[in-house]
Amino acid sequence: MGFKYRDGLKGVTRSPLKVIEDERGAVMHMMRNDHPMCHDFGEIYFSKINHGFLKGWKRHKKMTQNFTAPFGQVTLIILDLRDGSDTYDHYTMINIGHPAHYQLVTIEPNLWYAFFASSQEGAILANFTDLPHDPLESEQLPIDHFHVEDIPSSLVS
Amino acid sequence: MGFKYRDGLKGVTRSPLKVIEDERGAVMHMMRNDHPMCHDFGEIYFSKINHGFLKGWKRHKKMTQNFTAPFGQVTLIILDLRDGSDTYDHYTMINIGHPAHYQLVTIEPNLWYAFFASSQEGAILANFTDLPHDPLESEQLPIDHFHVEDIPSSLVS
Numbered sequence: 001m002g003f004k005y006r007d008g009l010k011g012v013t014r015s016p017l018k019v020i021e022d023e024r025g026a027v028m029h030m031m032r033n034d035h036p037m038c039h040d041f042g043e044i045y046f047s048k049i050n051h052g053f054l055k056g057w058k059r060h061k062k063m064t065q066n067f068t069a070p071f072g073q074v075t076l077i078i079l080d081l082r083d084g085s086d087t088y089d090h091y092t093m094i095n096i097g098h099p100a101h102y103q104l105v106t107i108e109p110n111l112w113y114a115f116f117a118s119s120q121e122g123a124i125l126a127n128f129t130d131l132p133h134d135p136l137e138s139e140q141l142p143i144d145h146f147h148v149e150d151i152p153s154s155l156v157s
Numbered sequence: 158m159g160f161k162y163r164d165g166l167k168g169v170t171r172s173p174l175k176v177i178e179d180e181r182g183a184v185m186h187m188m189r190n191d192h193p194m195c196h197d198f199g200e201i202y203f204s205k206i207n208h209g210f211l212k213g214w215k216r217h218k219k220m221t222q223n224f225t226a227p228f229g230q231v232t233l234i235i236l237d238l239r240d241g242s243d244t245y246d247h248y249t250m251i252n253i254g255h256p257a258h259y260q261l262v263t264i265e266p267n268l269w270y271a272f273f274a275s276s277q278e279g280a281i282l283a284n285f286t287d288l289p290h291d292p293l294e295s296e297q298l299p300i301d302h303f304h305v306e307d308i309p310s311s312l313v314s
Contacts, residue, residue, distance in 0.1 A: 025212070027202060027204055030201045033199055042190055047182060048227070055181055070281045124228050126227070132191060
């Protein structure tokens with residue numbers, strides 16, 4: 001009993017993102033209108049994540065999420081409970097952050113997800129969606145609703 | 158001789174942005190498809206700004222910039238050298254950052270701009286544009302090209 005880890009899930013896509021660095025800082029790409037994961041533009045917002053907290057669980061019925069982390073390190077946990085999915089009952093964990101793991105993670109609708117800051121200074125998660133926020137389209141469950149063994153227990157108690 | 162300060166320029170718009178905070182962090186809005194400043198979606202990218210550097214000067218011929226700062230504090234300097242503009246020969250300075258100055262700053266084409274991190278830890282500037290990056294559409298000049306007296310001299314020497 002318990003969810004099984006898998007390196008990737010059906011409906012989760014990781015895309016590399018370009019970073020151009022110099023002594024002044026960096027230019028860090030996120031999304032362009034010709035990116036394969038760009039369909040409609042709904043909204044772009046940020047989730048500031050304080051260290052020590054898990055944010056989730058959340059599931060969207062219609063909206064696709066496109067995540068990256070321009071500041072700090074984020075660990076994203078995604079759980080597949082979709083009937084008939086090839087990766088049903090599995091979860092994956094993805095590290096996002098500059099410089100080691102700067103990437104775009106696209107999550108199709110109907111997957112559950114949660115995230116926490118794995119860096120002491122907290123983190124900023126950016127989310128580019130294909131629909132604007134609509135409370136009727138999303139569901140939330142308490143952080144202790146699903147037991148995923150790779151999530152540090154200090155975050156769910 | 159020198160540019161004159163003005164609290165705002167023709168073609169520069171400041172829009173308040175909503176922040177919803179709790180102990181876990183915050184949700185910080187940036188742009189939605191029904192925002193008055195949202196026309197086309199071209200690109201969203203981040204500028205990581207190390208403390209002690211001025212980034213600029215830059216001018217776009219066609220592209221509109223929509224800036225906010227999800228991490229750190231940014232000072233944005235905008236200079237109007239457009240022939241016939243009501244605010245010709247003036248500049249403005251705008252602080253952007255959470256929590257005190259979290260806002261969206263929209264800059265129409267043909268205004269010159271530069272920015273620096275006013276926080277010791279550096280800053281992240283997010284830019285939502287109506288066109289994807291096109292080097293033929295933008296111009297750059299060295300940071301010491303324009304003398305703006307409110308820019309700390311340590312940044313331009």
